[in-house]
Amino acid sequence: MKARVFITLKNGVLDPQGKxxxxxxxxLGFSGVNDVRAGKMIELDLADATxxxxxEDMCRKLLANTVIENFRIERLESAA
Amino acid sequence: MKARVFITLKNGVLDPQGKxxxxxxxxLGFSGVNDVRAGKMIELDLADATxxxxxEDMCRKLLANTVIENFRIERLESAA
Numbered sequence: 070m071k072a073r074v075f076i077t078l079k080n081g082v083l084d085p086q087g088k089x090x091x092x093x094x095x096x097l098g099f100s101g102v103n104d105v106r107a108g109k110m111i112e113l114d115l116a117d118a119t120x121x122x123x124x125e126d127m128c129r130k131l132l133a134n135t136v137i138e139n140f141r142i143e144r145l146e147s148a149a
Numbered sequence: 150m151k152a153r154v155f156i157t158l159k160n161g162v163l164d165p166q167g168k169x170x171x172x173x174x175x176x177l178g179f180s181g182v183n184d185v186r187a188g189k190m191i192e193l194d195l196a197d198a199t200x201x202x203x204x205e206d207m208c209r210k211l212l213a214n215t216v217i218e219n220f221r222i223e224r225l226e227s228a229a
C-alpha cells in the first residue's frame with residue numbers, strides 16, 4: 070500500500086523558504102504571485118496491514134513537528 | 150487562485166533523505182515500511198489570470214530541477 074503524507078507549516082509560522090521562492094519568482098519576472106508556502110511530501114510504501122492510526126503515529130513521532138506543522142495523510146490503495 | 154506543485158525525485162535517483170527517514174522509522178519500531186521517498190510541496194497563491202502554462206514555466210525555471218525531479222501541478226480554483 071502506498072501513502073502520501075503532506076506536511077505544511079501552520080498559519081502564522083514564518084516561512085523563510087517560501088519567502089525566498091516568492092522573491093526568486095518575482096526576480097524571474099513572474100507577476101501575480103501573492104504568496105508562496107513551502108511544504109514537504111513524503112511517499113511511503115507500506116505493508117498492506119498498516120492502519121491509518123499507524124501512519125498518524127509515524128507523523129506525530131517523526132515526520133512532522135506538530136508544534137509548527139500540520140500533516141495530512143492520503144492513502145493510495147494498491148490495486149489488488 | 151491557489152495552486153500546489155508537487156516535486157518528486159525521478160525513479161532511479163538516489164534519495165538519501167528518504168533513506169534516512171526509512172531508517173529512523175525502523176529505529177522507532179515501525180515495521181512494514183518498504184520504502185520512503187521524500188519530496189516537496191509548494192503552495193502558490195496566484196492572481197486568477199495565471200495560466201497553467203505560467204505555473205509550468207515557474208516549475209521549469211525555478212521550482213523543480215527537471216534533470217532529476219518530476220513535478221505535478223494541482224490547481225485549486227478559488228470559490229468566486
